[in-house]
Amino acid sequence: MALLHKGASISPAKKDAIAAWIGSQRWYAAKGRTPALRPLFAWRLDDPEGEVGIETFVIADDATSPPIVYQVPLTYRGAPLGGADAALVGVVEHSVLGTRYVYDAPHDPVYAAQLFALAIGEVEAASSSITDAVEPAVNGIGMGTRGWRLTESRVLSGEQSNTSIIGMAVDADGEPQPVIIKVFRALADGRNPDVELQGVLAAAGSTRVPASLGAVAGSWPEAGKPGRKAAPDAGVATGHLAFAQEFLPGAQDAWREALVAAGHGTDFAAGARTLGDATAEVHSLLAERLPTEPADPDRVAETIAEMRSRAAAAVAEAPQLASRADAIDAVYDAAAQADWPAFQRIHGDYHLGQVLHVPERGWVLLDFEGEPLRPLAERTRTDQPLRDVAGMLRSFDYAGGSVEQSTRGHSARDWVENAQQAFMDGYAARAGHDPRDAQALLFAYLVDKALYEVVYEVRNRPDWIGIPLTALDRLLPDAGQTKEDQP
Numbered sequence: 001m002a003l004l005h006k007g008a009s010i011s012p013a014k015k016d017a018i019a020a021w022i023g024s025q026r027w028y029a030a031k032g033r034t035p036a037l038r039p040l041f042a043w044r045l046d047d048p049e050g051e052v053g054i055e056t057f058v059i060a061d062d063a064t065s066p067p068i069v070y071q072v073p074l075t076y077r078g079a080p081l082g083g084a085d086a087a088l089v090g091v092v093e094h095s096v097l098g099t100r101y102v103y104d105a106p107h108d109p110v111y112a113a114q115l116f117a118l119a120i121g122e123v124e125a126a127s128s129s130i131t132d133a134v135e136p137a138v139n140g141i142g143m144g145t146r147g148w149r150l151t152e153s154r155v156l157s158g159e160q161s162n163t164s165i166i167g168m169a170v171d172a173d174g175e176p177q178p179v180i181i182k183v184f185r186a187l188a189d190g191r192n193p194d195v196e197l198q199g200v201l202a203a204a205g206s207t208r209v210p211a212s213l214g215a216v217a218g219s220w221p222e223a224g225k226p227g228r229k230a231a232p233d234a235g236v237a238t239g240h241l242a243f244a245q246e247f248l249p250g251a252q253d254a255w256r257e258a259l260v261a262a263g264h265g266t267d268f269a270a271g272a273r274t275l276g277d278a279t280a281e282v283h284s285l286l287a288e289r290l291p292t293e294p295a296d297p298d299r300v301a302e303t304i305a306e307m308r309s310r311a312a313a314a315v316a317e318a319p320q321l322a323s324r325a326d327a328i329d330a331v332y333d334a335a336a337q338a339d340w341p342a343f344q345r346i347h348g349d350y351h352l353g354q355v356l357h358v359p360e361r362g363w364v365l366l367d368f369e370g371e372p373l374r375p376l377a378e379r380t381r382t383d384q385p386l387r388d389v390a391g392m393l394r395s396f397d398y399a400g401g402s403v404e405q406s407t408r409g410h411s412a413r414d415w416v417e418n419a420q421q422a423f424m425d426g427y428a429a430r431a432g433h434d435p436r437d438a439q440a441l442l443f444a445y446l447v448d449k450a451l452y453e454v455v456y457e458v459r460n461r462p463d464w465i466g467i468p469l470t471a472l473d474r475l476l477p478d479a480g481q482t483k484e485d486q487p
């Protein structure tokens with residue numbers, strides 16, 4: 001049981017220490033704005049040695065509207081943690097314990113080991129002092145890996161929306177097992193599709209996703225309205241907090257492989273074809289294991305309406321799209337008239353960076369969280385597999401576009417076209433139906449994805465915006481004309 005010092009004072013307050021640090025974190029969404037934090041809930045893990053305090057805050061940030069809820073795990077230490085200066089959140093004075101060094105917990109091996117133990121069902125979460133108003137409810141969901149123990153850990157570097165800890169565990173037989181624990185940063189009410197979909201695929205025996213080892217789920221008071229503290233009568237949100245999986249060391253992601261191939265003009269058809277095959281295999285397993293929904297007229301109309309409203313939002317955020325608005329509309333009109341297959345669960349944010357090439361295993365798909373810019377309710381619904389197909393086709397175009405950007409005058413168009421066709425050949429051979437036969441629909445999903453990308457680039461990488469804009473020009477040759485001008 002964590003030793004809590006009721007009535008002790010801490011200076012600066014934990015919330016203020018977090019506020020001074022959170023703005024510079026990669027996963028903090030309101031970049032450039034002043035964080036306005038409201039702790040909703042906190043829970044603890046025990047350090048078996050009794051040395052390190054481990055506390056996780058679930059905290060609403062009113063810098064955005066609606067507020068975003070973040071998971072902020074911290075460790076408290078009496079002396080600095082060697083090699084972890086970059087992960088220091090702050091130094092606070094505790095009225096009983098004295099100086100405490102506060103760390104971003106994923107960088108602390110004590111947290112990593114205890115979080116993994118919680119995820120696989122070896123230890124339980126404990127209460128935290130600020131949770132008096134709310135019954136804490138955090139639990140592990142072991143997935144058949146009892147007796148494992150994390151022995152080494154480090155945080156995966158890179159531009160990520162979550163924080164991933166990679167490390168080595170020993171299993172119940174003392175064998176080393178590489179593992180990854182993804183700590184979700186922005187929390188939402190509802191099951192995390194990454195945990196849900198990869199769990200279903202792994203349980204079906206698919207090797208197209210890493211094996212699932214365990215997860216952490218929890219409930220916390222809803223964020224409610226800005227400026228209001230979490231109250232005992234606040235609604236409750238329930239969702240996943242972390243996910244532990246098999247780690248595949250030394251695997252190269254398809255984005256890096258494709259970039260090298262596009263840069264050298266090396267044929268990527270064989271890899272693209274097997275990727276199409278793997279994609280169709282995963283789609284068919286998801287359709288088999290999870291509920292599907294018929295494409296009735298209401299659902300089709302709703303989907304087209306969502307596309308139109310995403311397009312309108314994209315035009316509002318990127319004014320250079322305004323001249324393309326009518327051409328976009330025409331693409332969605334055509335899709336509305338098409339035959340739609342059933343809706344099913346899909347990957348949702350499928351691109352080359354989400355796929356690993358694993359020697360002797362082939363392509364392994366990661367990160368089934370869906371597009372981070374879409375609300376969770378949309379990301380956990382059934383959808384069209386063509387959204388994933390379009391995502392990957394766009395990604396080949398991005399690989400070519402990125403090479404063209406860095407080597408002016410070089411055209412990667414043949415390379416892109418070749419990879420795209422091979423991907424669809426592989427998909428068609430496995431699925432038994434060819435995405436190219438659903439042209440109007442595929443076109444709509446390509447446009448929808450390119451518009452999403454324009455918004456993503458405006459917000460995150462303005463230097464890349466030329467890639468989706470050029471793609472839209474290619475997809476919408478009539479852009480700039482009004483509907484009346486078109487034949």
Ligand SMILES: Nc1ncnc2c1ncn2[C@@H]1O[C@H](COP(=O)(O)OP(=O)(O)O)[C@@H](O)[C@H]1O
Binds near residue numbers: 156164182253367
């Ligand atoms: N099981 C795994 N084995 C090997 N590498 C992985 C694994 N899971 C994730 N990675 C690496 O971590 C990166 C980020 O993981 P991802 O699930 O996409 O996180 P995020 O949601 O933060 O984008 C991936 O692109 C991949 O390089």
Ligand SMILES: O=P(O)(O)O[C@H]1O[C@H](CO)[C@@H](O[C@H]2O[C@H](CO)[C@@H](O)[C@H](O)[C@H]2O)[C@H](O)[C@H]1O
Binds near residue numbers: 255370371
């Ligand atoms: O962070 P996620 O991987 O979940 O996805 C987001 O970021 C991606 C960029 O890292 C973005 O993908 C876009 O850029 C890729 C190249 O960096 C390209 O391969 C993709 O085709 C393109 O969509 C993705 O859209 C976004 O959701």
